[in-house]
Amino acid sequence: MDDIQAVNALVRRCVTGDAAAWQEIVQQYHRRIYNICYRFSGSAEDAADLSQEVFIKMYRTLSTFDTTRASFMTWVTTVTRNLLVDHFRKGKYDRITDSLEATPGNQDDGLTLAEKLEDHSAGPEARVRSQEAQKLVHQALRKLSPELREAVILRDLQDMDYKDIALVLKVPEGTVKSRINRGRTELARLLQRSYKQVS
Amino acid sequence: MPSENQSGMQCIECEGLLAEAIDGALHGSTLAAFEAHQQSCTACHTMVEEATAGMHWLKGLDDVEPPRHLVHNILTRTIGALPSEHAVVPPRGEGWLDKVKGRLAPIFAPVATPRFAMSFGMAFFSITLLLSIAGLHISDLRRLDLSSKGIAKTYSSTQARVIRYYDNLRLVYEIESRVRDLRRVATPEKEKPPEEPTPKTQPKSDNRQDKDRTNQNYGRDANQPELAASPAGNEQGMKNLTNQARLNRRTA
Numbered sequence: 123m124d125d126i127q128a129v130n131a132l133v134r135r136c137v138t139g140d141a142a143a144w145q146e147i148v149q150q151y152h153r154r155i156y157n158i159c160y161r162f163s164g165s166a167e168d169a170a171d172l173s174q175e176v177f178i179k180m181y182r183t184l185s186t187f188d189t190t191r192a193s194f195m196t197w198v199t200t201v202t203r204n205l206l207v208d209h210f211r212k213g214k215y216d217r218i219t220d221s222l223e224a225t226p227g228n229q230d231d232g233l234t235l236a237e238k239l240e241d242h243s244a245g246p247e248a249r250v251r252s253q254e255a256q257k258l259v260h261q262a263l264r265k266l267s268p269e270l271r272e273a274v275i276l277r278d279l280q281d282m283d284y285k286d287i288a289l290v291l292k293v294p295e296g297t298v299k300s301r302i303n304r305g306r307t308e309l310a311r312l313l314q315r316s317y318k319q320v321s
Numbered sequence: 322m323p324s325e326n327q328s329g330m331q332c333i334e335c336e337g338l339l340a341e342a343i344d345g346a347l348h349g350s351t352l353a354a355f356e357a358h359q360q361s362c363t364a365c366h367t368m369v370e371e372a373t374a375g376m377h378w379l380k381g382l383d384d385v386e387p388p389r390h391l392v393h394n395i396l397t398r399t400i401g402a403l404p405s406e407h408a409v410v411p412p413r414g415e416g417w418l419d420k421v422k423g424r425l426a427p428i429f430a431p432v433a434t435p436r437f438a439m440s441f442g443m444a445f446f447s448i449t450l451l452l453s454i455a456g457l458h459i460s461d462l463r464r465l466d467l468s469s470k471g472i473a474k475t476y477s478s479t480q481a482r483v484i485r486y487y488d489n490l491r492l493v494y495e496i497e498s499r500v501r502d503l504r505r506v507a508t509p510e511k512e513k514p515p516e517e518p519t520p521k522t523q524p525k526s527d528n529r530q531d532k533d534r535t536n537q538n539y540g541r542d543a544n545q546p547e548l549a550a551s552p553a554g555n556e557q558g559m560k561n562l563t564n565q566a567r568l569n570r571r572t573a
């Protein structure tokens with residue numbers, strides 16, 4: 123509650139033209155926004171550009187934020203998601219993603235795809251090994267339809283609850299759950315299919 | 322595919338509960354019915370397995386680090402101002418001097434105290450003093466010729482300068498000691514004026530002086546003009562000394 127009130131106060135200061143308050147907001151939210159953009163677009167370069175666009179949009183529309191309707195976090199996520207949808211609908215950031223199947227052939231670390239994917243244990247060695255798995259999962263995520271992709275990003279990467287995701291996506295909670303289920307299932311199938319092709 | 326099995330739960334119901342089931346949010350009879358259904362329904366069992374695996378892989382994705390200049394760029398594009406010193410550093414690479422400092426700091430940390438700095442300063446001062454006595458100045462280092470010929474040349478000229486300096490020191494010492502001796506002896510004899518032409522041959526010296534010469538010759542040829550004799554006084558007197566001093570100055 124205190125956090126929400128503090129953020130709301132920060133937003134109010136910002137609306138009155140307090141540059142330091144705006145700087146604080148940028149510091150607090152840029153990481154989250156960048157990560158959503160990165161996982162959705164699949165590209166670090168696009169994510170940096172998109173994040174800047176999100177903040178420009180936020181800066182212009184900050185006065186429309188209604189503290190009674192949603193949390194500032196949900197509002198920020200909504201602005202981000204809307205901008206992503208707009209951009210990808212226009213095809214501005216649509217790119218041919220690398221073939222998931224082609225990736226394991228380039229590896230020379232002697233690990234099978236299954237080993238890379240199954241290694242979720244802790245420890246520095248596992249950490250390094252999981253870098254490859256991270257790359258594969260990231261590429262598989264890019265292959266999901268935008269609807270399923272945004273749903274699993276908000277749920278599994280941003281840890282948002284179903285109610286807030288429903289607010290961001292402007293769909294009923296049931297639809298949110300269904301998209302999350304399908305997104306997870308499809309991602310698993312994509313990774314298993316490429317594993318079967320490799321092995 | 323049958324939509325209902327002996328658990329009493331339909332596949333569509335099972336699918337609707339999937340998200341909560343994976344979250345571990347199902348309890349009691351709902352959880353029991355869900356588990357019973359997926360044990361008897363292969364399709365739902367596979368769906369639960371795949372969704373769980375998908376969730377684990379997604380949750381295994383780490384947050385990525387935004388570019389360092391992102392905050393700076395956002396602020397420039399919104400309020401048109403650079404962030405304060407508390408914000409992210411602008412994307413300017415640190416200079417080579419900073420990098421060197423950064424690497425050396427931990428190595429020199431134990432000796433980077435005022436006391437050690439003072440000691441190092443004194444050592445540096447002593448070395449500089451010695452070098453300047455030898456005729457070598459720090460500012461000359463910039464013009465130092467580091468080729469083999471250059472090093473040989475520098476070595477020989479430095480050696481010559483050191484020898485000259487030492488000769489001059491010995492002369493001063495010699496004069497002082499002779500003056501002392503003359504005062505001590507204080508003989509009534511009148512001293513001969515020192516304005517005598519420089520002799521071409523060496524004045525004859527006594528045995529003691531010969532002995533001293535072998536000790537103090539420093540590798541010079543026997544026919545070379547002799548340097549001032551040892552500080553131990555003898556009866557040669559001022560005349561011999563002055564001649565030697567002149568010779569010495571010419572050598573230098």
Ligand SMILES: [Zn+2]
Nearest residue numbers: 332335362365
């Ligand atoms: Zn079923």
